[in-house]
Amino acid sequence: xxxxxxxxxxxxxxxxxxxxTIAGEFEGAEEWGSLVPREYGVLYxxxxxxxxxxxxxxxxxxxxxxxxxxxxxxxxxxxxLLERVEDPSDARASRVRMTAEGMRTQRQVGAAHARxxxxxxxxGLDRDExxxxxxxxxxxxxxxxx
Amino acid sequence: xxxxxxxxxxxxxxxxxxxxTIAGEFEGAEEWGSLVPREYGVLYxxxxxxxxxxxxxxxxxxxxxxxxxxxxxxxxxxxxLLERVEDPSDARASRVRMTAEGMRTQRQVGAAHARxxxxxxxxGLDRDExxxxxxxxxxxxxxxxx
DNA sequence: AGAAGATGCATGCGCACGCATGTATTTGCT
DNA sequence: AGCAAATACATGCGTGCGCATGCATCTTCT
Numbered sequence: 059x060x061x062x063x064x065x066x067x068x069x070x071x072x073x074x075x076x077x078x079t080i081a082g083e084f085e086g087a088e089e090w091g092s093l094v095p096r097e098y099g100v101l102y103x104x105x106x107x108x109x110x111x112x113x114x115x116x117x118x119x120x121x122x123x124x125x126x127x128x129x130x131x132x133x134x135x136x137x138x139l140l141e142r143v144e145d146p147s148d149a150r151a152s153r154v155r156m157t158a159e160g161m162r163t164q165r166q167v168g169a170a171h172a173r174x175x176x177x178x179x180x181x182g183l184d185r186d187e188x189x190x191x192x193x194x195x196x197x198x199x200x201x202x203x204x
Numbered sequence: 205x206x207x208x209x210x211x212x213x214x215x216x217x218x219x220x221x222x223x224x225t226i227a228g229e230f231e232g233a234e235e236w237g238s239l240v241p242r243e244y245g246v247l248y249x250x251x252x253x254x255x256x257x258x259x260x261x262x263x264x265x266x267x268x269x270x271x272x273x274x275x276x277x278x279x280x281x282x283x284x285l286l287e288r289v290e291d292p293s294d295a296r297a298s299r300v301r302m303t304a305e306g307m308r309t310q311r312q313v314g315a316a317h318a319r320x321x322x323x324x325x326x327x328g329l330d331r332d333e334x335x336x337x338x339x340x341x342x343x344x345x346x347x348x349x350x
Numbered sequence: 351a352g353a354a355g356a357t358g359c360a361t362g363c364g365c366a367c368g369c370a371t372g373t374a375t376t377t378g379c380t
Numbered sequence: 381a382g383c384a385a386a387t388a389c390a391t392g393c394g395t396g397c398g399c400a401t402g403c404a405t406c407t408t409c410t
Contacts, residue, residue: 065334066322067325068338072339076219079345122367125370176208179212180212188211188214191344192211192215199225260359273359
């Protein structure tokens with residue numbers, strides 16, 4: 059089954075390069091305001107959550123170490139986009155939520171980012187292919203979790 | 205065509221998360237010896253090239269800034285895996301090639317890495333799906349280049 | 351040939367990251 | 381109740397990165 063492994067490596071390299079290339083396009087883009095992609099990622103995660111999130115929860119969602127998240131939140135707090143609220147059921151934890159300006163920024167940057175994503179992704183793939191790609195990627199990591 | 209953009213964003217998020225998740229698995233893995241993934245990336249690029257590569261060429265291949273590549277090469281040089289050779293046709297350029305030990309390390313780490321990739325990728329996807337994923341990713345970035 | 355701009359690479363600097371560790375709080379065991 | 385282990389977060393420290401910049405060399409134009 060050597061060729062199965064070879065195929066797996068080709069798929070990984072293609073996946074890796076595709077993500078790096080697209081992400082690279084975003085890095086320098088103007089759409090982020092004064093944020094960087096990962097900072098927007100935190101705002102986005104908060105925007106989809108039902109309530110304030112723990113720092114460790116954000117770590118899992120944004121794929122950042124806990125100390126890194128701790129500092130990232132401090133930066134966004136300094137910018138006035140986030141605020142910490144204490145968890146009533148656990149005095150060790152501190153939950154994070156967006157301020158009004160944070161929500162405004164998230165919507166604004168999110169809209170611009172979505173347009174940019176749409177432009178890059180639909181440039182190369184049609185509807186069916188996008189669906190297929192999405193499903194394959196989800197299946198790929200879905201299997202790892204279990 | 206709003207739903208087309210929505211689909212594109214779902215596909216991007218899935219692609220992004222899949223790559224980050226899999227790459228995250230590699231970060232901490234033991235397979236790399238004393239290298240990090242990006243350092244192996246340089247050795248791999250050199251292993252597939254017909255001859256010594258320029259620093260700027262490696263930048264494009266490994267998706268790293270030119271100063272970053274300059275230092276990365278210096279580190280690998282210190283480890284004895286790489287050496288610089290001067291370009292006969294351009295005295296500004298310095299080309300890079302692997303030492304014998306570099307080639308040995310590349311093969312060794314490459315084999316271990318390939319096994320790991322195979323394990324993670326084939327865990328979630330079968331043959332046809334891997335092929336499909338590879339082709340979709342290649343098509344996605346292929347379209348951006350032109 | 352000579353000057354002006356482009357190109358290839360290296361270095362100073364500030365920043366964000368991960369790892370190791372510290373402190374406070376909670377949980378579990380007896 | 382009381383102590384040990386686990387958990388949540390913050391901080392010190394070292395390192396790699398990108399940006400701005402500098403130096404050397406090549407290219408182009410006149």
